[in-house]
Amino acid sequence: MTTTTTTGADASPPPPPDGGPAAEPLPAHRLVGRATATYIARLQPQFLADVPSAVAELARLRRGAGRRAHQSPDLWGIGGTDELAGLLDGHEGHIRCEYAEEAVFLAATLWALHQQSSREHGMHSRGHNLGGAVRALIRLKGATSADEEDSPLRKRLVRVGTAESLDSVAVRLREIVLLLRGAKVPLDYARLAGQLYRWQHRPDRAGVQREWGREFHLAAVSGAKKAKAGADGGNGDAIDGTLRPDEDFGGYAAGE
Template sequence: MTAQAAATGRSDAGGRMRSREHRELGRALEPRIDRLQNEYLRGSPSARADLAQLRRGLGKPAGSVPEIWEHTIGAVPESMAGSDSTGPSRAEQAAHAALTLFSLHLQSQAAPVHWQGVSFGWAVGLLAQRDRAREQAITRRFMAAATAQSVDELLVHVRGLIDQLKAAGIGVDYAAFAGDIAALLTPARRESVRLVWGRDFYRVDSASGHGDAGDADNEGTD
């Protein structure tokens, strides 16, 4: 069993704990993420341009980069959008964060990095299992991300983890990740996301047997 297939069971359990609102956000973003990934991997110049624009939005406030509105705040269901008086909603911040991180992850890759059913917690857990020399540092960064109180604080820790996942050839379900980010920014849902991430992070061994680098060669391919 590949790492991607083993991870699906872990993420399915987490999905049942997500609120309907946050699952709805993931469903809204999924087609856009799939299309961008598929077109990029086929060598589409327009997809490359879209992803380059998304990368320019990294670390910037949601809605501040007009060129990426279509893929970020424009993809959020109207019921979850912010108002003129409140600024970007949690869902809009989450969509912006997830899509810009996805664009970073996919850059220069020849295989998919959006793995449906693979939770962020499981992916980082696999990374820690594979890289024993840096396991403690990865764990500390992951825990810092899970306890972040704002999207800016979250991105400080997550961006480094995405760089490491990219180098290790490990993907993430970015649609579900967007829902998780929105939930982390929602005080009433924050603890449930931390619970799911913690479970997934520490259940990598039981799901995949072990975390050796040879377990998941080409797991992102169709």
């Protein structure tokens, strides 16, 4: 695949088979997230069931964690790239294919590294965003509310947000994933893949950085609501509705 110079983020849908109205365009980052989710949804249950081929594939994927797709030719054809190619068929002129490949590859290899620690639970879990996962990890380490903002783990998230190259993002995310792995804190790798796709497009980068920050701070709201619910004997409310896993957040659709 080759990178295009198209600036729009939407992929044009195929024409309707019956001559009816065309479907709504699917944003490019959603195609990237879907390819990642499709790949992991196939492989994760097999790994948890100790299927030898899946165990071997994750072992191969882990070797690419924190690296770029072109640096790991031995992984061509796995890591969600085939799923991505299928979804992009006919849409190549409306998506930055190189960005998509890098995003899917990085997310899939980081998931494989993350999953290494557990045969009981899948470490890809929808709705567990990056900022919220870091906040959860901080709390598992025993930090008080007053200490959370000064936590070294928060500083690691900030380092991801301030990275200037995809190589730096990959290395810094790998550091966080290793910590999440140790604590068995899951992460939504489909969402992360979509964010990584958008991050590579300079005009969209600030929006992704703001998302990571908001995820972290809104997780504090979630924690406060849960604590209050526990004190009141209730179940509490979900955190801000904009963070529901089935909706866009922080400029996904608007290209913030």
